[in-house]
Amino acid sequence: MENSAKLLEDSLLVIWNDRQAERRLEAMQEVYAADIIFYESNEGPAIMGHQDINDLIAKLQEQWPAEFRFELNRPSLANHQVQHISWTLGIPGQTPVASGMDIAVIEEGKIKSLHLFLDPVGK
Template structure:
């Protein structure tokens, strides 16, 4: 399997990319064409829907940035990592843990869990 830490870093880069054209290029590079994303708040099937979800997060939380929070774990074709999201003044306002399946070095599916969400988010 491709380096799990690298895959997680590229995943965070996609979520931080506000420009739809650059985000789509990153999705093509790192996600399979039929990739799926699901968490308690949203679901996307395929790169276009996933890009739209990410765009919606940028609209709802302008200026917020994702960061990896801790180490990336891997086993076989699966990785697990924790992330934080927030503005510069509170970079870990929201936290989550994602589990991903990797196929041929690309993300095939991601299941996200929200570990910390403030009441007003």
């Protein structure tokens, strides 16, 4: 069985960094449960399923320079079915424009729910 801590790393580095919608959807089949729920913020609605998450990624990437990448601050941490990862977003080698962390709940070897915690601007 694949190292489950790698799932959250793949979510950012493989899925969220990829600018090709079809490849993202293929990777989602391996990393995300079919009925995944993504909580982007406490104020907004949950985003459900591969296609809706893929559409969100495409929309966000349209707003970012092509050089933007997610980078990990350290490897993912796992405690049973819960995983944590901290990251930055921006042009590699430059000051990041955003940072935060993702918390994932794993069920049957895939990410079942994903929760984004965006750091306040300037932190």
